[in-house]
Amino acid sequence: MGAQLGVELPFSRQQESEADHIGLVLMAKAGYDPARAVDFWQRMAAYGQGKEPPAFLSDHPSSADRVAAIKRELPKAKASFVAHQ
Numbered sequence: 001m002g003a004q005l006g007v008e009l010p011f012s013r014q015q016e017s018e019a020d021h022i023g024l025v026l027m028a029k030a031g032y033d034p035a036r037a038v039d040f041w042q043r044m045a046a047y048g049q050g051k052e053p054p055a056f057l058s059d060h061p062s063s064a065d066r067v068a069a070i071k072r073e074l075p076k077a078k079a080s081f082v083a084h085q
Contacts, residue, residue: 020073028081034080
């Protein structure tokens with residue numbers, strides 16, 4: 001259990017965060033506004049309110065953490081969106 005909490009779950013959260021980043025860039029390159037991902041994850045946060053496990057027990061980043069990370073990465077993703085148009 002210690003290995004799962006200390007190694008596997010943080011690694012899974014890191015992979016999910018990387019997948020979110022790649023998804024933003026691909027979304028932009030395909031011609032979709034990557035800022036819409038913020039709206040999506042805010043709806044997911046509202047839906048899952050009170051249902052998400054504590055962050056240290058989850059294999060995914062919390063919806064709030066995902067929204068914050070996406071907002072930080074939007075300028076880079078939007079550059080791909082603008083270049084595509």
